[in-house]
Amino acid sequence: MARAAKAVIDLTALKHNYLLAKELAPGRKAVAIIKANAYGHGAVEAAEYLSDVADAFGVACIEEALQLAENGIKQPVVLLEGFFTADELEFVDKYRMMTAVHSEWQLEALEQHAFSQPLPVLVKFDSGMHRLGFDAEGFAKAVERLQKMDHISDVIAMTHFACADELECEYTQTQMANFHAACDRFGLQHCMANSAVTLHWPEAHGDWVRPGIMLYGASPLDQQTENAARLKPVMTLSSEIIAIRELPAGEPVGYGRRFTSEQPTRVGVVAMGYADGYPRHAIDGTPVAVNGKMTRLIGKVSMDMMTLDLTDQPEAKIGDPVELWGEQVDVNQVAACSDTISYTLFTGITSRVPRIYKK
The missing domain is CATH 2.40.37.10 (Lyase, Ornithine Decarboxylase; Chain A, domain 1)
Known part of the structure; x- marks a missing residue:
């Protein structure tokens, strides 16, 4: 190559950052977020290198999930935005993916699809981000419907924080309170910790953490912290x-x-x-x-x-x-x-x- 422009990807640093997420959330499972081609780093390469340690991988859409499956990745893959059309459930079933559910029509599609094996799902509660997810009443109804489906193995409560990167912002506490008020009575596993929460808000680690930008060595926080300083650039x-x-x-x-x-x-x-x-x-x-x-x-x-x-x-x-x-x-x-x-x-x-x- 004559032109010198290049991006060197240090996979050992990537693994270090994933293991740091696991260390900060002991006993929890960690979904390595590798959507958008692993934030530009190469999704297949990242997944292959993390395959011996990662609990699961997170992607935005079925196309990204299929790329991993077709390249031999065996870990569970989480569709963070859920499925976009009902016919995607064929692949969700075939490759035993984990899908988010945030809309009424998705519930109907799950009820109607003939699955070959039980499927774990993440039902999304809108705790204050107001992007995807059910409100409190809709969330309760969604959980009850999912728990009645014979082909649903696990129902995991999921939410996303709007301001967790702002360490002095009280809105994160408000969202946490909203989340717990909506879902704790069901006894569900919790999945709510993005990179900012994983690094700084241990009270919100739940059962699953979702490290994203921190995997690639960049802190999302608005100020330096001891944990963020341990990240290695990838x-x-x-x-x-x-x-x-x-x-x-x-x-x-x-x-x-x-x-x-x-x-x-x-x-x-x-x-x-x-x-x-x-x-x-x-x-x-x-x-x-x-x-x-x-x-x-x-x-x-x-x-x-x-x-x-x-x-x-x-x-x-x-x-x-x-x-x-x-x-x-x-x-x-x-x-x-x-x-x-x-x-x-x-x-x-x-x-x-x-x-x-x-x-």
Whole structure:
């Protein structure tokens, strides 16, 4: 490969982060969330490497679940949004998937389908996210209907928190209270802990935790914590310097002349742009590392290239390595400088950036 842009995926770090989730929630089962191609890291590769430790895998849709099944993954796969059409239940049954249930029509489809074996389901309660799920009355009726179905083996109560990443927000406590008020009388297992809850809210771990973004080494929390500091970055996005320019003071760099040099400036051009998935709206000053030394983005990111300030690195040369995020450059800092979140950056890496798996 001539172009140096690449994403190195450290699978040992991925496993470390999954086992950290298990350690933080002792005795619980953990669904490794690998929807959206494992947040851009490679779902099949992630599942294969975690297959000796993972209790289950979580995906968004039947297509993602079938990709795992067709590649030999044997762990249970959870359809986090449930099935979208009744004919998907054929595959749910065949591969013994676990499906979420959040709507009346799904209950009707489950009642009508002829299953070959008992099926575990997660019935979703809307505790305050107001996205998917039954209200309190609908939830009670749904649980009662599911418990009457001979082909339903286990009914697990599920919910999702809106603000668990905000450590001082009281709404998470409100949602927890709503959830327990609705489902505790049924004696169901609980599944409610996303990455933020797994890291910081042990009282909401329930019976199943659902680590997602934390698997990939990025904390979802709005402040650093001891547990979050133990995460290891999984993806290192990198490239190389392909050209160097020496500019006098007063010269613009890049589209729109957003950056203008205030002093003689050494500019490095890097083979990485928004067509690779690097955020176009990253501001001047976004952190970047060249040869392991921190520097900054200057000028607008273009489709295939970006420009860095090498003024303090006179030794830097064409071909030198550039880390855009990874072990040295915190992906959350890049996200903050781009008015987005790490989830968007990871899932936005395009297919022209090769993934290289490190075990």
